[in-house]
Amino acid sequence: MIVRLGYVALPLDIDDCSPSRTITYTNYTKIPNEDIRQDKILSLTKANLENTIRILKHNITKDISIYRITSKLVPLVTHDNVTRWNYIGKFKHYYDQIANIIESNNLRISSHPDIFNVLNSPNENVIYSSLDTLIYQNIILDAFRVTPVNGKLVMHIGGSYGNKNKSIKRFITNFARIPDRIKSRIIVENDDKIYNIKDTLYVAKSLGIPMVLDVHHHWCNNDGLRLSDFLFDIFSTWNNEVLSPKIHVSSPKSDKEFRSHADYINFESFNNFIKIAKTTDMDFDVMIEAKKKNLALYKLMEDIKKSTNYTIKNGASFIV
């Protein structure tokens, strides 16, 4: 079984490399001249693309082939009152450069629209803005020449609105409204408060889409369900995919702030998960969601090296 590790958006071992530089809407409106406002957005986007290139190159030197791009590459892009502009055409050469790096190194690139995108909301305006975000994310992945086969968008089921079953149904109904190309990118993840692994697996199976297991969320929100009873079925939602199943891994910050992410990954808990995963005999990919980002990935690899249970494959993958 081969397990590959990746991380989210921002490496902490390169200086000044944020791919998420931005301007707040309030400050945007303080700029009196439309041209200067536009210049500001352009220069931030340019910096974000350049930094994304630096990050991908850095990842390659560390054998990291799993990476989640920032959802904030283009500042204020989904804001209603900000002028729409051709954020692809203006920087085509950067997107092409990124596409070439991804292609020639066979990188797995994903994206995760943030918590404000809710597909099961009863509020139509929320649906519209969520669809808008999905369309934007799809455009970015397309510009990176990452197809729906390789580039997924991770979504949560959403709110409960006092009735989980009804809200699950609404997610399924609203899913039909998503353009087909974007539908084939969407994968669903269990969350830490409302939709547990059973709920999420039900949605994934109903829609015929893959499920991402978040091990930490399951620990926070499990209603007594045992991972060992569900993991094979969760991984099996990826059977028709080219990509391997993916899981999210993080550790609780403290007993009190158990939902918050700790700096690093608890190796004992990680080992325990691997024991369960071993019974599925399937390769899988791990998205590390630790505060210390890729530093936590390096530390986990160090722990894995010291353990006798594993064989190191390269800087960011190992064999169980």
Added chain:
DNA sequence: ACCTGTCAAGTCTGG
């Protein structure tokens, strides 16, 4: 150079 409050967005909670 460093610290603090603020920020575009949605939902849920606690008062």
Added chain:
DNA sequence: CCAGACTTGACAGGT
């Protein structure tokens, strides 16, 4: 019923 928490990195404005 509404303000604040949740969560996140980054900016703006202060010292």
